[in-house]
Amino acid sequence: MDEHEPTRPKAISKKPRYSRFTQQELPAWKPILTPGWVIASFVTVAIMFIPTGLLCLSASERVVEIVDRYDDDCLPDSFRTNPDSFIQNNKSNKTCIRTLKVPRKMTAPIFIYYELDNFYQNHRRYVKSRSDKQLRDPGAAEETKDCMPEDIVGGDNDAPIVPCGLVAWSLFNDTYTFSKANKVVDIDKKDIAWKSDTRVKFGSNVYPKNFQKGELIGGGELDESKPLSEQEDLIVWMRTAALPNFRKLYGKINMDLEANETITVVIQNNYNTYDFGGEKKLILSTASWIGGKNDFFGIAFLTIGGICLFMAINFIFLYVFKPRPLGDPTYLSWNRNPNAQ
Structure with missing residues (x-):
C-alpha cells in the first residue's frame, strides 16, 4: 500500500446497540384474543359503564336549575x-x-x-x-x-x-x-x-x-x-x-x-x-355528587356501554352460528422458542 495514498474514513454504522428493550425481547404478556376473551371484555365494560351512566343521569336529574x-x-x-x-x-x-x-x-x-x-x-x-x-x-x-x-x-x-x-x-x-x-x-x-x-x-x-x-x-x-x-x-x-x-x-x-x-x-x-x-x-x-346539572357524563357512559353490549351480542351470534376454527397457538413464535424469551 502506497504510504501517500489517503486513508479511507471508517464507515459509521447506524445499527443501534443491541438490547432486549429495543428489540422488544423483554418478558411480556401476549394474550390471544379468542372469542371468549373478546366477548367477556365487551360484557365487562358494558356492566361497568351502563349502571354508572344511569347513576350520573339520575344525579343530574335531581339537580334543580332555574335559568x-x-x-x-x-x-x-x-x-x-x-x-x-x-x-x-x-x-x-x-x-x-x-x-x-x-x-x-x-x-x-x-x-x-x-x-x-x-x-x-x-x-x-x-x-x-x-x-x-x-x-x-x-x-x-x-x-x-x-x-x-x-x-x-x-x-x-x-x-x-x-x-x-x-x-x-x-x-x-x-x-x-x-x-x-x-x-x-x-x-x-x-x-x-x-x-x-x-x-x-x-x-x-x-x-x-x-x-x-x-x-x-x-x-x-x-x-x-x-x-x-x-x-x-x-x-x-x-x-x-x-x-x-x-x-x-x-x-x-x-x-x-x-x-x-x-x-x-x-x-x-x-x-x-x-x-x-x-x-x-x-x-x-x-348540586349533587357530580356537581351541577350535566347530562354529558351519563350519556357518554351509556353510549360506550351500549356500544360494547351491542358488540358483545353480535360476537356471540357470530360465534354460535358461524364459528371459525382457531389456529394452533403452539405455532406462535414465543411458544415455539420459549428459551429466547
Whole structure:
C-alpha cells in the first residue's frame, strides 16, 4: 500500500446497540384474543359503564336549575337601536326586576351563577393581559409590562394600576338582590373562589390602587380598603374560562326554597354585552355528587356501554352460528422458542 495514498474514513454504522428493550425481547404478556376473551371484555365494560351512566343521569336529574336570560328584557325600548348608549349613560336607570318561579324544592346550598355567552376569555391577548406577580406581591406594583393598555394611569405622575390588565379591567359588574315574600334573601359571597387562589395567587397585603380611574371604565370597581385575597368576585372572574360560553359563581343562598315559591330579583344591568352580541343569564342551581346539572357524563357512559353490549351480542351470534376454527397457538413464535424469551 502506497504510504501517500489517503486513508479511507471508517464507515459509521447506524445499527443501534443491541438490547432486549429495543428489540422488544423483554418478558411480556401476549394474550390471544379468542372469542371468549373478546366477548367477556365487551360484557365487562358494558356492566361497568351502563349502571354508572344511569347513576350520573339520575344525579343530574335531581339537580334543580332555574335559568333566566335577562339582557334583552332588561334593555328599555328606547335604547333598542343603540344599547351601548344605555350602558355608557350614567343617568339611565339600569334597575331591572325579574320574577323567578321555583319548579321543585331546592335544598340549600343554592348556588347563584351568572352566565356569559359569546365572551372569549380565552383570547390570547386577553389572557396574557395581567401580572400574576403584582397580584401576590405588594412590592411588585410596577410590574405592568404585560398589562398594556391598562397598565398605568396617566397624568403628572404616571401611577401603576393594581390590579392591572384587561382581565381585571373587564370585571363583571351586574348585581343581583333576591327577595321572597317581601323579605330580603341573604347572599353568601364567602368561599366562592378556589382556596389555592385566595391563599397563594392573590396577596393578603396587596390593595387595589388606581383601578378603573382611567378615561374608559371597563367593568366593576374594587374596594380599596380590602386586600385582593378578600375580593372573591375578582378572583372568580380572573380564573379565565376556556370556552366562549361560561358560568361563574356569584354567591350562595343558604336556605331552602320550596316548590312553586316566587323569587323576586332586582338586577342592576351594568355589564355591556350588547357591543359584541353576547348574552347574560342568571342561574340558580342546586348540586349533587357530580356537581351541577350535566347530562354529558351519563350519556357518554351509556353510549360506550351500549356500544360494547351491542358488540358483545353480535360476537356471540357470530360465534354460535358461524364459528371459525382457531389456529394452533403452539405455532406462535414465543411458544415455539420459549428459551429466547
